[in-house]
Structures are given as structure tokens and as C-alpha cells.
Amino acid sequence: MRIESPRYTERVGSVRINDVQKVLELDSGRAKELPREEKIAVQKTEEDTIKDLEEKMAIIIPTKDEKLKLFEGVISGVPHECLIIVVSNSQRKRVDRFRMERDTLSQFCHFTRRQALIIHQKDPILAEALREAGYTELLGEDGQIRDGKAEGMMIAMLIAMIAKKNYVGFIDADNYFPGAVWEYVRCYASGFSMAKSPYVMVRILWRYKPKISTGMYFKKWGRVSEITNRCINSLISTKTGFETEIIKTGNAGEHAMSLGLAKILPYASSYAVEPQELVSIFEGFGGVLPMAHQAAAKHGVEIFQIETRNPHLHEEKGEQHQQEMLLPGLGVIYHSPLCDKDTKQMVLDELRQQNAISQDKEPSKPRLYPPLKKVDLQQFTKAIKEHIDSYSALEGEQ
Amino acid sequence: MRIESPRYTERVGSVRINDVQKVLELDSGRAKELPREEKIAVQKTEEDTIKDLEEKMAIIIPTKDEKLKLFEGVISGVPHECLIIVVSNSQRKRVDRFRMERDTLSQFCHFTRRQALIIHQKDPILAEALREAGYTELLGEDGQIRDGKAEGMMIAMLIAMIAKKNYVGFIDADNYFPGAVWEYVRCYASGFSMAKSPYVMVRILWRYKPKISTGMYFKKWGRVSEITNRCINSLISTKTGFETEIIKTGNAGEHAMSLGLAKILPYASSYAVEPQELVSIFEGFGGVLPMAHQAAAKHGVEIFQIETRNPHLHEEKGEQHQQEMLLPGLGVIYHSPLCDKDTKQMVLDELRQQNAISQDKEPSKPRLYPPLKKVDLQQFTKAIKEHIDSYSALEGEQ
Numbered sequence: 001m002r003i004e005s006p007r008y009t010e011r012v013g014s015v016r017i018n019d020v021q022k023v024l025e026l027d028s029g030r031a032k033e034l035p036r037e038e039k040i041a042v043q044k045t046e047e048d049t050i051k052d053l054e055e056k057m058a059i060i061i062p063t064k065d066e067k068l069k070l071f072e073g074v075i076s077g078v079p080h081e082c083l084i085i086v087v088s089n090s091q092r093k094r095v096d097r098f099r100m101e102r103d104t105l106s107q108f109c110h111f112t113r114r115q116a117l118i119i120h121q122k123d124p125i126l127a128e129a130l131r132e133a134g135y136t137e138l139l140g141e142d143g144q145i146r147d148g149k150a151e152g153m154m155i156a157m158l159i160a161m162i163a164k165k166n167y168v169g170f171i172d173a174d175n176y177f178p179g180a181v182w183e184y185v186r187c188y189a190s191g192f193s194m195a196k197s198p199y200v201m202v203r204i205l206w207r208y209k210p211k212i213s214t215g216m217y218f219k220k221w222g223r224v225s226e227i228t229n230r231c232i233n234s235l236i237s238t239k240t241g242f243e244t245e246i247i248k249t250g251n252a253g254e255h256a257m258s259l260g261l262a263k264i265l266p267y268a269s270s271y272a273v274e275p276q277e278l279v280s281i282f283e284g285f286g287g288v289l290p291m292a293h294q295a296a297a298k299h300g301v302e303i304f305q306i307e308t309r310n311p312h313l314h315e316e317k318g319e320q321h322q323q324e325m326l327l328p329g330l331g332v333i334y335h336s337p338l339c340d341k342d343t344k345q346m347v348l349d350e351l352r353q354q355n356a357i358s359q360d361k362e363p364s365k366p367r368l369y370p371p372l373k374k375v376d377l378q379q380f381t382k383a384i385k386e387h388i389d390s391y392s393a394l395e396g397e398q
Numbered sequence: 399m400r401i402e403s404p405r406y407t408e409r410v411g412s413v414r415i416n417d418v419q420k421v422l423e424l425d426s427g428r429a430k431e432l433p434r435e436e437k438i439a440v441q442k443t444e445e446d447t448i449k450d451l452e453e454k455m456a457i458i459i460p461t462k463d464e465k466l467k468l469f470e471g472v473i474s475g476v477p478h479e480c481l482i483i484v485v486s487n488s489q490r491k492r493v494d495r496f497r498m499e500r501d502t503l504s505q506f507c508h509f510t511r512r513q514a515l516i517i518h519q520k521d522p523i524l525a526e527a528l529r530e531a532g533y534t535e536l537l538g539e540d541g542q543i544r545d546g547k548a549e550g551m552m553i554a555m556l557i558a559m560i561a562k563k564n565y566v567g568f569i570d571a572d573n574y575f576p577g578a579v580w581e582y583v584r585c586y587a588s589g590f591s592m593a594k595s596p597y598v599m600v601r602i603l604w605r606y607k608p609k610i611s612t613g614m615y616f617k618k619w620g621r622v623s624e625i626t627n628r629c630i631n632s633l634i635s636t637k638t639g640f641e642t643e644i645i646k647t648g649n650a651g652e653h654a655m656s657l658g659l660a661k662i663l664p665y666a667s668s669y670a671v672e673p674q675e676l677v678s679i680f681e682g683f684g685g686v687l688p689m690a691h692q693a694a695a696k697h698g699v700e701i702f703q704i705e706t707r708n709p710h711l712h713e714e715k716g717e718q719h720q721q722e723m724l725l726p727g728l729g730v731i732y733h734s735p736l737c738d739k740d741t742k743q744m745v746l747d748e749l750r751q752q753n754a755i756s757q758d759k760e761p762s763k764p765r766l767y768p769p770l771k772k773v774d775l776q777q778f779t780k781a782i783k784e785h786i787d788s789y790s791a792l793e794g795e796q
Binding site for chain 2: 002023024025026027028029030034041042047051054073076077079080081108111112113114176177178179180182183309310311313
């Protein structure tokens with residue numbers, strides 16, 4: 001894969017945010033020694049490097065009652081060397097959709113000889129294991145793991161730690177193009193290969209996001225993303241004193257992290273999770289508040305934003321879903337201790353303009369989960385150890 | 399890449415037509431020795447094998463006034479090891495679109511360090527070279543190369559021969575997904591790797607072809623394809639005496655051939671080219687008419703049909719285009735010496751039902767070009783030799 005070298009890097013405390021880098025070539029062929037001057041503009045990530053990183057990567061697919069055809073396509077696009085972890089919150093009553101997902105995954109793994117794990121978010125064993133591991137924040141009043149995409153992602157990250165992976169990458173289950181999924185994972189690997197710090201995050205920017213409701217129109221930005229990015233950039237600008245537009249991936253569902261970084265970030269619930277990750281990084285390592293983690297502060301936290309070649313074509317969830325995404329995302333910005341008066345006002349203006357809140361209200365405070373390093377991983381592993389085999393999609397064949 | 403092994407093969411004379419094989423996994427990871435029993439159901443093509451074949455392959459992209467953004471995306475999806483040959487019939491007056499295509503290709507090649515050739519179909523040097531090489535059939539009354547996709551493809555195949563490639567693969571320039579283009583080329587390579595004969599053709603079947611005009615509906619078959627396939631299958635059935643549905647890729651624009659096969663087939667003009675290739679194979683090697691080529695008859699001609707994982711999303715050309723494709727395709731079937739009374743009637747019924755011809759008419763006879771082996775390649779090479787550098791997209795930098 002060939003992508004642009006990072007041309008511009010913004011520094012905020014210990015955080016290094018790289019400007020968007022475009023993918024130039026999906027498949028850049030065999031390894032070849034490049035003249036030094038060529039590396040200045042373009043970064044070629046060799047196949048071997050990509051596969052080395054994929055072997056260390058778990059691809060997490062959170063899903064909830066998604067069309068099986070889409071789910072099947074998504075898993076078929078994940079490169080072979082990655083461990084697939086599906087965390088599902090699909091219905092089990094009336095129609096057992098989880099069972100169908102599991103069967104689909106098993107069949108895929110059977111024919112492609114690969115490893116995958118699938119767990120249900122409401123599995124009581126998981127809830128019990130979290131309780132024993134001293135991390136009850138994720139549990140609701142009914143003693144089960146709470147609903148929400150973020151909550152599923154966190155469970156899957158813990159499973160990735162048990163599987164001794166070094167990286168986690170997230171892929172939404174509603175993508176129409178397996179070839180785009182494949183590209184996302186390669187972008188993750190390319191980003192990791194460029195990182196100088198073990199605390200690294202890669203966020204995907206879609207080249208275009210086609211709107212299919214009105215014929216075919218290739219939009220560069222979703223409205224929600226545009227607003228979220230503007231507010232996060234305002235948050236940064238007021239701290240550095242220089243206006244910036246560096247963040248272009250505030251809502252990136254497709255993103256990846258080293259587990260070193262994943263372990264030390266607090267997470268917000270549901271759709272606030274992706275913008276909160278950035279806010280958490282600025283709070284923890286931006287140099288305004290005390291550093292959240294000494295080693296990470298020393299190495300620095302690196303953020304890569306990579307623009308894919310493939311457009312992003314996914315299930316259209318409609319206007320209501322847009323609002324559902326906007327409000328929690330701006331809520332985390334509004335309630336961040338970093339948030340100044342001007343940015344707060346900007347958030348309120350945007351939300352009111354979109355009719356997302358009424359005139360005299362402010363966005364509600366997001367639910368925040370403490371970093372996963374709080375989990376006693378040994379206890380957690382012990383508690384689910386005898387069940388972990390049952391999460392394997394290949395279980396029946398062992 | 400992992401695809402299904404061929405489960406069923408239909409034999410017609412020296413022709414072996416394999417039933418559709420699905421792609422299971424886009425990227426099947428590192429080379430690994432598979433137990434023998436696993437190879438029965440699934441075929442894994444190793445990266446090295448794919449790249450070896452890609453090195454021997456020219457990817458031909460015929461284009462005519464296509465959107466530059468689409469063209470740019472398509473070339474970015476072609477694997478690095480392939481030689482790209484663009485044959486353009488875009489306008490050069492008023493706006494010089496050919497120049498824009500050339501610039502786009504040059505920029506891409508510059509940053510990705512790869513080889514590509516681009517030629518204009520109306521380049522007088524090409525016409526002159528064909529004249530000297532004794533192949534004037536491709537020239538119109540004005541002495542220039544005729545318009546048409548087929549005509550462009552034939553020119554590009556000659557260039558691929560000069561470049562000493564062994565395989566040619568065709569990709570339409572109107573594809574929205576670079577990741578799908580990448581998959582097509584890998585399908586070509588996988589097919590070639592399975593072939594037992596040097597006379598081989600790989601045709602792509604799209605998993606789905608989304609209709610975007612009415613929301614998002616995933617159609618399995620276009621109407622034109624459905625009708626064309628039915629008529630070709632009827633043509634075969636009446637010869638073998640067994641009804642068949644084996645042909646599912648009658649109109650496949652995305653297809654590839656060994657140059658050994660490409661050289662000995664007659665081609666039909668414009669949109670009749672893809673169905674005619676199949677008809678030519680049955681005429682030449684189906685055992686009903688005299689064998690067209692002794693070596694090919696001995697080795698047999700192999701046809702693979704591979705179903706991609708990615709849906710096919712391309713520029714919607716509208717109803718009129720559908721008709722423009724249907725008529726010439728059915729014309730080649732109707733006028734084939736293999737075509738019996740029943741199949742002729744089927745063709746007429748279909749065309750009348752689609753209002754493609756009036757009640758008392760029959761489809762006009764397609765223009766047929768003799769096999770490219772008729773071209774005196776030495777003469778042709780000599781005639782364009784001193785110009786070939788100017789077709790290189792990297793020309794300016796040498």
C-alpha cells in the first residue's frame with residue numbers, strides 16, 4: 001500500500017496529530033528498495049510489514065441486528081492474519097439473530113481456516129467476570145452489561161487483551177463493500193508502521209460518502225462529522241492560541257489503536273465514544289491538565305488520519321440516527337474540563353440549529369467509563385477462561 | 399485470495415466451461431501448506447502466485463469521456479505489478495479530455511513509480527501501423543481506427559503483445575470502487591493459476607449490482623445479462639442435447655484472457671464483443687464446426703466464471719444504454735453458424751419483447767474482425783516503435 005507521507009503535524013502537549021494522508025495505491029506490489037528522496041513524499045508499506053502488524057491486530061466488529069448479507073461481506077474483507085472479534089447485541093428471543101451471526105461466522109471460518117471469536121454483549125458470564133475483575137461501571141441496574149456500541153467495543157478490547165494482541169481496529173458491520181473493509185485494515189497497519197510511539201491511534205477519513213437517497217451524490221463530509229470536527233478543533237484552538245482545522249475524523253467509526261493506548265483512555269457511552277477518544281487524549285496528554293499516564297506522556301500519543309481510496313457506502317440509517325450521533329458527540333466536548341466559554345457556545349448554537357436540544361437546555365453529561373487498565377485482567381481471564389472456547393467460531397470442529 | 403474450487407465443468411467439444419466459483423476471502427494471508435483434503439472444496443491462491451501472474455498481465459482500461467474521478471479511482475485499484483494500458487476515445491477538441499486523462503495517469507505513475515501506457519484510439523500512427531501490418535479491417539472509411547469499445551480493446555491487446563505480456567485483463571473505467579477493481583484483477587490471476595490449458599479465459603460475475611435509482615436494491619442480474627445468458631445457453635444446449643445454464647457471464651465487461659487465446663479469436667464490434675468471444679470459442683472449438691486452431695483444440699479452451707465478493711457499482715447509463723447493449727449481443731448469437739431455429743426464435747422473441755427491433759425485422763449482422771494473429775506484429779512493432787515512448791505515462795520524466 002502506498003500513502004502520502006505525513007506533511008504536517010500539529011503538536012498539543014504530548015499529542016502529535018498528523019494531517020490527513022491519502023491512500024495512493026491499494027496494492028503496491030512486491031518489496032523493492034526505494035531511493036531515499038522518494039520516501040519524502042510517499043510512504044510505501046510493504047506486504048510483509050502489513051502482515052506482521054495484522055497478525056498482532058484484532059479486528060472488532062460491533063453489531064446489532066445488522067443484515068446478515070452485510071455482516072458476511074464485512075468479515076470476508078478482513079485480511080486473513082487478523083483475529084476477528086464480533087461483539088453482538090442482536091436479539092436472541094423470537095428470532096435468534098445472534099445464532100445466525102454465529103453460524104455465518106463459523107461457516108466462513110470453516111472454509112477459510114481462520115480464527116474468530118463471537119460473544120453476545122448480554123452474556124451473563126461476561127458480566128460476572130467484570131464483577132470479579134472489579135469493573136462494575138459497565139454493568140446496568142439489571143446486573144447485565146449495558147447496551148451500546150461503546151460498551152460492546154470495550155468488552156471486545158478486553159477479549160483482545162486476553163488473546164494477547166497488540167492492536168485493535170474497529171469496523172462497523174453495515175458496510176456494503178468488503179473491498180473497503182480490506183482497505184481500512186491496511187490503513188490501520190500502515191498507520192501503525194509509521195508510528196514512533198507505542199501509544200498510537202489511526203482514524204479513517206472516507207474519501208467520499210455517497211448519498212444514495214437522491215441518485216448518486218458523492219459527499220465529502222457528513223453533516224454530523226462536519227459539526228463535530230469544527231467543535232473539537234475549536235477546543236484545541238483555544239488551548240494553543242492558534243486556530244486549527246487539523247481534526248477531520250471526529251466521528252470516525254473506523255479507527256484503530258495500540259492496546260497500550262486503548263488501556264489508558266476513559267471511554268464515553270454509546271455514540272459519544274469516537275469523539276470522546278480524541279477529547280480524552282487531549283485531556284490526558286494535551287499539557288493543560290495533569291498528564292494521565294507517565295510513559296505515554298513521555299513517548300507522546302500519535303494520531304494518524306488516513307483518507308481511503310474507496311468511498312464509504314453503508315446502510316442509510318436516516319435523519320434520526322444523525323441526531324442520535326450528533327448530540328452525544330457534542331456533549332462530550334461541552335462537558336470536557338478543557339471546554340472554554342466560546343466552544344461551549346459554539347456547541348449550543350449547533351445543537352439548537354439542528355433542533356437537537358431546546359433553547360434553554362444544555363446537552364446532558366455523557367456517561368464516562370474509567371480506563372480499562374482498572375480491570376484486573378488476571379481475574380477477568382480466570383473468570384471466563386473455561387468459557388473462552390465457546391466464543392470461538394470454530395468451536396464445533398475442535 | 400480464497401475461492402471455491404470448480405465444482406462442475408461442462409464440456410463442449412474442446413471447450414471446458416467451469417461453473418461459477420465464489421470468492422470466499424479477499425486476502426487469505428501468508429503462504430501456508432494446506433492439508434490435501436482442504437483443497438477439494440477451496441482454492442487458495444498464494445500472494446506470490448498472484449503477483450507472478452500480475453507481472454505477466456496487462457490491464458486494459460478502455461475509456462471514453464469518463465469522469466476523471468472515476469478513472470483516477472480505477473487506476474489506483476489496479477495492483478502494482480500489472481502494466482496499465484489505457485485506450486481512450488475521449489474528445490480532444492474544445493476540451494482535450496484525453497490530455498486530462500494522460501495527466502492524471504502520469505501523476506499517478508509518478509507517485510507510485512509504476513509503468514503505464516496511454517494511447518488515443520484515433521492516433522494516426524496506430525492506423526498507419528495497422529495498415530503496414532496488413533490489418534485494415536479495423537480502419538474506417540476515413541482511414542482512422544473505427545469508434546467502439548471492441549476496437550479500442552483490440553488495439554490495446556496489440557500493445558500488450560508488443561510489451562511481451564502473457565495475459566490481458568479488461569476493466570471498465572466507470573467503476574466507483576477501487577477495491578472492486580483490485581478484486582477483479584486478483585480473480586483474473588486466480589483463474590489463470592487454476593488453468594490447465596494455456597488457452598484460458600476468466601469472466602467476472604458480480605455478486606450484486608446495486609440499483610441506486612430507487613434507493614438501494616441489490617440486483618443479482620441485469621436484465622440484459624439475463625437475456626444474453628439464456629440465449630447463449632440455448633445455443634449450447636441444442637448442440638449437446640442437454641439443457642444447460644452454465645453460462646452466467648455472457649456480457650461480462652470484466653474479463654481476462656491469455657494472449658494465446660486472445661490472438662486466435664475473431665472479435666465483434668462495439669458492445670457485441672463480450673458475448674461474441676464466447677460464441678467464437680464455441681464456433682472454433684465446440685466440435686460442431688472445424689477446429690479453428692490445432693494447438694488450442696488439443697489443449698482445450700478453459701473458461702472460468704468467478705463471482706466477486708464486492709458488489710459492482712458503476713455509472714448508471716440508463717435504459718437506452720441497456721438496449722444498445724442488448725441488440726448487438728443477441729445479434730452475434732442470431733447470426734452464428736451454430737444458431738439453430740429454436741434459438742433464433744428465442745432471440746427474436748426477446749428483442750421484440752424489449753422493443754429493440756420491430757416485428758418483421760431481424761437483428762443486423764455484427765461486424766466481425768479476423769483474429770489478431772493476422773496482424774504482422776513485427777511490422778506493427780516497427781511502425782510504432784519510435785512512438786511507443788510517447789505512449790508512456792511517465793514520458794516526461796525519462
